[in-house]
Amino acid sequence: MKPNLLTLRIQRFNKEKDPSGWIEPFEVEVRKGMNLLEALLRIQDEQDRGLAFRYSCRGAVCGSCAMRVNGKDVLACRTHVEDLLEKPALIEPLPLFPVTRDLIVDMSAFFDRYRKMEPYLQAKPISPQVEYPMEEEKRKEIDPYINCILCGICFGTCPAFEKDSEFLGPAMLAKAYRFLVDPRDRRNEEILRAVNHQQGVWGCKTVFNCVKVCPKQVPPTYAIVKMRNRVLWYRIRHLISPSQPFGRFFS
Ligand code: FES
Incomplete structure (x- = not known):
């Protein structure tokens, strides 16, 4: 050659x-x-x-x-x-x-899952309508997840699909986390419900393949682990005090 x-x-x-x-x-x-x-x-x-x-x-x-x-x-x-x-x-x-x-x-299955996540800000109503200043720390938490360009590379390297072809996938779970931690979004509990199942955060094998291959350095596995922690935290809180606001989450 x-x-x-x-x-x-x-x-x-x-x-x-x-x-x-x-x-x-x-x-x-x-x-x-x-x-x-x-x-x-x-x-x-x-x-x-x-x-x-x-x-x-x-x-x-x-x-x-x-x-x-x-x-x-x-x-x-x-x-x-x-x-x-x-x-x-x-x-x-x-x-x-x-x-x-x-x-x-054909990436239709990828984008169908993406649409299911409703990947846009659903803002809390604020009155009067004013600017919503974002705290520096909150912004830093969101930033890595904003960079996703939906290339599908994380899908191809994710071993969770071998077990369940209906797994939501790293890009979608990263997007869910991006809105979960956005203080302007009103869907907190709704987002956790949407990912709290075997085809969501619990289906991830935490092998970090998606983190390694992402061309934009988005870290989906970290988002998944943080969402699992949040779910567990709500579970414990509900056990201690069933009347907590998120008590409904597991009822
Ligand atoms: S051509 Fe757009 S990411 Fe490569």
Whole structure:
């Protein structure tokens, strides 16, 4: 292999052409600073117009170029091809999602779960209507979870799905926590109810895969553990004093 020649072995899929899929090798000349997304775009431009993959922002913001590279799930636009020159790199679609075409997967199940979480602020009514100042400490707690770009990488690496395909997933649980700790949101108990089950916080294996692979350093496992603690705390409080405001939580 020439030193400036990148070899990509791309997992292809086209239901009409070959429903079992196939692996196709491509070679691309590498230029300095090139990333995997650029290499794929070059292949599409110069060698195979039919090669299908998803992208939009090209800057690690939209989350749409997630794929599996040599067994690791990454964003193509953040993967430097210099790191892939040693031997032919295997490029596959994200695991666990049904493949639509080549590297494109159907993320409907992911976004259905996301919508279920109602991932938007449902503010407490404040009167009179004034600005709601956020305390620095509260903001720091929320900040890491705001960075999620919904790329789906955490889904593909989560072992909880092996046991239960209906598991809510790390991204959704991180989002639930983001609103649970937002002092402006009124849903405290409602959010805990939505995650307090085996397909929610109790289904997590706490192996921290999602924390390790997240390209935006979102730490879902920490959110899950904190929500478990909160549930346990309410449980204990209810045992000591059943008339506490969250007594209804377990009745
Ligand atoms: S193209 Fe948007 S994250 Fe890669």
